[in-house]
Amino acid sequence: QVQLVESGGGLVQAGGSLRLSCAASGRTFSINAIGWYRQAPGKQRELVATINSPGGTNYAESVKGRFTLSRDNAKNTVYLQMNSLKSEDTAMYYCYVESGLRRSTYWGQGTQVTVSS
Numbered sequence: 001q002v003q004l005v006e007s008g009g010g011l012v013q014a015g016g017s018l019r020l021s022c023a024a025s026g027r028t029f030s031i032n033a034i035g036w037y038r039q040a041p042g043k044q045r046e047l048v049a050t051i052n053s054p055g056g057t058n059y060a061e062s063v064k065g066r067f068t069l070s071r072d073n074a075k076n077t078v079y080l081q082m083n084s085l086k087s088e089d090t091a092m093y094y095c096y097v098e099s100g101l102r103r104s105t106y107w108g109q110g111t112q113v114t115v116s117s
Contacts, residue, residue: 002026002106004095009111012085016115020080022095022108028076030100035069036080038091038113048093049080062088087117 008020024034035050035058049059049069057069068081082089095108 002028002031002097002099004097004106004108006093006095006108006111008080009093009113011114011116014085014087014115014117016085017081017083018085018113019082020093020095020111020113022078022080024076024078024095024097027099031097032100032103033096033098034071034078035096036078036093037096038089038093040088040091043091045094050096051078082113085113085115087115089113090115 003025005023008018010018012018033050033052036048037045038048039045047060048063049057049067051057051069051071066084069078071078091113092110093113094110097106
């Protein structure tokens with residue numbers, strides 16, 4: 001089992017920045033990939049950015065050049081730096097982990113990001 005605790009959401013004006021954090025605990029040695037998804041009202045949950053064990057990153061096209069995902073292995077924490085935020089970035093952001101040979105998935109409780117125009 002992997003437990004995830006998110007922080008850092010909030011209200012920001014368009015063009016502003018926020019940083020989300022996700023701290024993992026439990027069987028962190030079995031994590032294959034960790035990152036963020038988001039879900040806006042009335043829309044499906046979508047990938048924002050993930051990083052795999054070797055350190056490779058994957059970003060949604062809509063956030064490339066604006067968001068940066070990084071990790072601190074010593075703290076088992078990933079950070080999503082979000083710059084040049086747009087109103088369309090408004091959503092609930094969920095930390096996500098894929099773990100183990102069975103590729104089990106774990107989700108955080110979500111943190112709200114609201115960008116005002």
